[in-house]
Amino acid sequence: xxxxxxxxxxxxxxxxxxxxxxxxxxxxxxxxxxxxxxxxxxxxxxxxxxxxxxxxxxxxxxxxxxxxxxxxxxxxxxxxxxxxxxxxxxxxxxxxxxxxxxxxxxxxxxxxxxxxxxxxxxxxxxxxxxxxxxxxxxxxxxxxxxxxxxxxxxxxxxx
Numbered sequence: 001x002x003x004x005x006x007x008x009x010x011x012x013x014x015x016x017x018x019x020x021x022x023x024x025x026x027x028x029x030x031x032x033x034x035x036x037x038x039x040x041x042x043x044x045x046x047x048x049x050x051x052x053x054x055x056x057x058x059x060x061x062x063x064x065x066x067x068x069x070x071x072x073x074x075x076x077x078x079x080x081x082x083x084x085x086x087x088x089x090x091x092x093x094x095x096x097x098x099x100x101x102x103x104x105x106x107x108x109x110x111x112x113x114x115x116x117x118x119x120x121x122x123x124x125x126x127x128x129x130x131x132x133x134x135x136x137x138x139x140x141x142x143x144x145x146x147x148x149x150x151x152x153x154x155x156x157x158x159x
Contacts, residue, residue, distance in 0.1 A: 041153060055077030082143065104136055120141060
């Protein structure tokens with residue numbers, strides 16, 4: 001009975017140690033962002049505003065759209081004087097021969113992770129000429145915004 005109890009205690013300690021050493025997969029440090037490749041579905045750009053309202057992206061975190069020469073090169077966020085959050089993502093078409101189009105949908109969340117005004121999260125189109133840089137730019141709908149998720153997808157035209 002004592003050996004059985006010792007084994008269970010050792011197993012529980014191992015599980016606790018492994019959980020403590022791994023980071024939560026969905027966790028983003030305050031003031032940071034993450035870009036996730038969703039394969040053919042596109043990209044998911046997620047950021048959590050810092051206490052000063054800033055968001056930055058680690059250089060290694062910047063990504064290319066699947067199947068396109070569109071790169072997201074700079075993610076910058078700040079809190080405005082009225083308390084609302086603003087985010088801007090530099091978006092570049094690296095192709096020197098082709099114009100390219102993407103769509104993006106912006107979702108804002110409060111400190112508890114509840115989406116703010118989800119009815120406003122429609123799809124917007126961004127058209128980039130060859131070798132052009134533009135920006136995805138947004139301001140939060142309320143001052144309670146704490147994080148943002150932007151889904152980006154390729155536009156596929158059919159005949």
